[in-house]
Amino acid sequence: MARILVTGGTGALGSALVNQLRTTHHHIRLFSRKSSPTTIDAEWAQGDVLSGDGLAEALNGISIVANCVGDARNAYETDVLGVKRLAEASVKAGVQHFFHISIAGIDLIDSEFYKYKVSAEAAVINSGVAYSILRVTQFHSLLDFALSLMKTTPDGYVLPVAHDAQFQLIDTRDVAAYMLPLLTQAPTGRLPDLGGPEILRVEEITRTYLAARGIMNSVLVDGPQVFFGPVAVNGFQQGLNLVPNNRYGKITWADFVHEKYGKH
Numbered sequence: 102m103a104r105i106l107v108t109g110g111t112g113a114l115g116s117a118l119v120n121q122l123r124t125t126h127h128h129i130r131l132f133s134r135k136s137s138p139t140t141i142d143a144e145w146a147q148g149d150v151l152s153g154d155g156l157a158e159a160l161n162g163i164s165i166v167a168n169c170v171g172d173a174r175n176a177y178e179t180d181v182l183g184v185k186r187l188a189e190a191s192v193k194a195g196v197q198h199f200f201h202i203s204i205a206g207i208d209l210i211d212s213e214f215y216k217y218k219v220s221a222e223a224a225v226i227n228s229g230v231a232y233s234i235l236r237v238t239q240f241h242s243l244l245d246f247a248l249s250l251m252k253t254t255p256d257g258y259v260l261p262v263a264h265d266a267q268f269q270l271i272d273t274r275d276v277a278a279y280m281l282p283l284l285t286q287a288p289t290g291r292l293p294d295l296g297g298p299e300i301l302r303v304e305e306i307t308r309t310y311l312a313a314r315g316i317m318n319s320v321l322v323d324g325p326q327v328f329f330g331p332v333a334v335n336g337f338q339q340g341l342n343l344v345p346n347n348r349y350g351k352i353t354w355a356d357f358v359h360e361k362y363g364k365h
């Protein structure tokens with residue numbers, strides 16, 4: 102039995118991982134800024150990677166850290182400095198495996214956020230902790246959020262990302278299932294990048310999303326690239342965020358939106 106701390110255990114990926122770890126014999130502890138809800142069936146450690154509060158207590162007795170912390174709106178502080186603090190505290194606590202989640206294509210796509218994600222990986226590597234790093238393509242939950250911000254105008258639905266940008270979306274449940282056996286194996290450094298089961302353009306992604314919400318035959322128009330920024334979107338149009346040689350997962354985008362919105 103391993104003692105595993107899931108940092109970011111309340112987030113999209115972290116909560117999926119916690120759910121699957123609960124079905125194993127491992128001892129699970131979550132790390133979150135929030136206080137423990139009364140209903141949770143796992144050990145809870147409250148703290149913050151920005152201040153370092155609660156970190157030493159959270160790491161006490163832990164052999165494996167599954168790091169799913171992130172905040173794209175505060176990425177330098179959280180993903181770079183916070184992850185550095187977490188990795189260094191893990192060394193002090195005697196953690197044997199620091200499993201860090203990152204994003205596919207971050208060194209190929211010119212975006213400030215992705216530069217921070219590269220620095221986050223460097224912080225893990227330079228901390229001296231024994232690590233694995235898994236870069237993954239965009240999650241279903243991310244595009245679902247982006248599309249929820251879509252505006253309707255007399256011209257049609259204004260896409261938050263260019264219609265020809267490409268994504269290889271993956272479900273967080275599939276990422277968690279992929280991670281599960283790797284967590285308890287020896288640290289391997291950078292792992293092969295991981296992508297979802299299919300490559301889709303934003304136009305198709307949006308039509309499937311709208312159809313699941315009962316909206317058919319809509320007109321889609323490109324708008325300003327405010328969600329990811331124009332330079333990152335250019336990388337997505339070129340497919341620099343894709344991992345065509347490592348397609349994984351059973352849950353498609355259509356499955357995800359039909360499950361969430363309940364229409365076909």
Ligand SMILES: NC(=O)c1ccc[n+]([C@@H]2O[C@H](COP(=O)([O-])OP(=O)(O)OC[C@H]3O[C@@H](n4cnc5c(N)ncnc54)[C@H](OP(=O)(O)O)[C@@H]3O)[C@@H](O)[C@H]2O)c1
Nearest residue numbers: 109111112113114133134149150169170171203239240243
């Ligand atoms: N979303 C994607 O498409 C995608 C794709 C590939 C890789 N990734 C990477 O995968 C990781 C997880 O992404 P996600 O989408 O699951 O993120 P998410 O849903 O936004 O969750 C982020 C988690 O980070 C925790 N967190 C944020 N700031 C914190 C702080 N100062 N101290 C402690 N915890 C903090 C939050 O916990 P509390 O709010 O409970 O404190 C939350 O559980 C990130 O590193 C992300 O860059 C994401």
